[in-house]
Amino acid sequence: MTLQDPEIITHAAQATAVVRGSVGADEIAAFYDSAYSAVVQALGRQGVAPAGAALGYYLSIPTERFELEAGFPTAAPIADDGDVLASELPGGEVAHAVHAGGFESLGDSWGALMQWVGEQGRTADGRMWEVYVTEPSPETDPATLRTELYLLLTG
Template sequence: MTEHSRHWGEPRLEPVVLHVAEARTAVVRGAGIDAGGLRGFFDTAFGALGAVLAREQLSPVGPAFSLYPRMPAATVDLEVGFAIDHPLVGRHTTESGLVVEQSRLPAGAVATVSHLGSYDGLGEAWQGLVDWAARTGHAAGLPFWEVYVTEPGPEADPDTMRTDLYLPVSG
């Protein structure tokens, strides 16, 4: 199945393999962030992204995401951002010192499933997707990413959150 643009319709309650198109993004990169610093990084990064997108007259074409170029260990490297409607030219250093720049979500075959519930369950959801991919003969790859279909925020009910998981696969 080919999915030329990312779609945020009904949640995928069971894993499926799709082919996704590349998406141009505006991101803030983080390197070597420990688990305790992730929430602060996300909050600061999304604030910086909002300011740059508004100033550059760019519009998100989908929900917020985070992309992981390596498997998390004691620390995490990641990009957080939005798919955007036209290119972001150059690097933009914000008042907070963060840099917003263009990147991309890769094209290709991905195993995907929707996680419904709080972010606390994401580790288990990812493990389930990786296990499913292995059981069905697919080799997992990098980078992998999460799309926050339900906008995060202090007023959001954790029980109704939806996060779509994307795991590149081959085989």
């Protein structure tokens, strides 16, 4: 199993700088590349450093097309800058776990986390995000990649 250490934690709301888009599954990689570049440039213009690793925030459970934000956490809200928007990861109770391995098996880890949430008698809100702890590169061994998974819970 590629899912490690599922737990329910309280997550504090976190300011982010993101690009938001309606994306199909086959467009995710290109969207991320474009969004991260735009956000880094906007943060540079504003003299703001990212406050953590790159993230992807799914505003609903992914289907054929879905709303997605890609960017970085910031210490405080930024000024909107073209396609780059000030946004926020929500606060509240979340199911959190770590996905170990490449992105091709990420869906399996999400499925396992959602099943685990049900086994805890909890319900997911539908909003979820990934934090890319290990920055991928062409030389990276996929087995060494780590992605934190967060699934917002209701009630």
